[in-house]
Amino acid sequence: MMRSLWTGATGMIAQQFHIDTVANNLANVNTTGFKKNRVDFEDLVYQHQVLAGTPATSVSEIPTGVNVGHGVKVAATQKLFEIGSFQATGNKLDLALTGEMAFFKIQMPDGTFSYSRDGSFKIDSNQQVVTSNGYLLEPPIILPENAILNTLMVSEEGEVTVKIGNDIRPTTIGQLELYRFVNPAGLQAVGKNLFRETVASGQEIPGMPSQEGYGSVLQGFLEMSNVKIVEEMVNMIVAQRAYESNSKTIQTSDNMLSTAIGLKR
Template sequence: MMRSLWTAASGMIGQQFNIDTISNNLSNVNTTGFKQNRPDFEDLLYQTTRTAGTPATEETLVPVGVQVGHGARVAATQKIFTQGSLQNTGNVSDVAIEGEGFFRVLTYDGTYGYTRDGAFKIDSNGQLVTSNGYRVMPEVVMPEGFIRESISISQDGRINVRLPGQDDPVEVGQLELYRFVNPAGLQAVGENLFKVSSASGDPIAGQPGFDGMGKTIHKFLEMSNVETVKEMVNMITAQRAYEFNSKAIQTSDTMLGIAANLKR
């Protein structure tokens, strides 16, 4: 069988994966704190029929070899952790990260998750939690009878509230941020959460605004960093590449048909 059939097929499989990735990016264009995915491709093995540098005569060498490739495959999918735009929500429990870092939350199985989604809530116990009920770590618990609209979060993560009958606010907690040597190595697990992996390295804790950490911006949320125009252009490119590979398969099939119909 012709090698081009399998080579072009590998290209179609790769472009299908590319479209799947683009679709996921576009579907999360309004997901708070979402970071776009980028697929990376690599070429497959080459068949060498003549090696460069092979002696041609006693005094000369072959300047270039003869190689033919076998297509492409997906090498990796990478999260692009560029800053998303900040949106003013006016909600007193919303907080965005401007710069590097993640919030840490405690999941139901007792492990830690890391997120850029600062759409926090205050539960019936006065505790700061995520939309899925995961507790923000270190724990932040509002005092009984606090005035909700008096909540303020400074750029260095200090949380203050005012109590009835008091004019001066009271500090009730401190937000911490965590960064990683290789954030692209974090494992995305859904629910806007990431988990630590051996590739990401251990989390490095710090106070917002210090030691390379980003600042916490109160009453704002970080939106997705997906650029819709760029994703649409990538989709068109992937679609055309898929078509080109399908044309290569059709051409190979036509050539096989011509060979099969040869007569003496």
């Protein structure tokens, strides 16, 4: 059987995965805090028929050798944490981070923690600041009774203040903390705009807004997806043409086999 049939098949499988990744990026073009994925490919094992450097004569050697590859596979998918554009909302509980690698820390129902760039927070019935799925912000921010929500302010340094009842001066009710990782690309995306710490990402590095490397907090803004539609459309065209090209190698190999089989006639 011709190896080119299997080589072409690996190319088609790889480009299908590429299209799947592009489709997910485009599907999340309006997802708050979404970070696009990139696919990295690598070539498969080579069959060496003649090794480079093999002696040809007593005074010379073969300069390049003879080898043939066996296709391609997906080596990795990487989250690109380039910062997205900011959208002004005017909502007091919408927060954006100017630091490219900083994250909010979110407490999950099972007591573990996840991390997010999505700053579209809400207030639940217990006056707690939560995500859209009801997960608590860590450290917790809880509005006191009689707090006037439209006076809630979050400074660039992450200090949270609000006016309570008839008080003229705002009261500090909490302080936002941010978190970084040595290798954010190693974080595990788990859906719901959340990431989990892994061995590859390294342990969390806590810090405060406006510290070097953490950026500041923008109240009344949301960070949008960093997906660029034109870029993804170009990637889709490239993947489609590569898929077609690989299918042509399979068709050509099939035609060659058909010609070989027909030699007896």
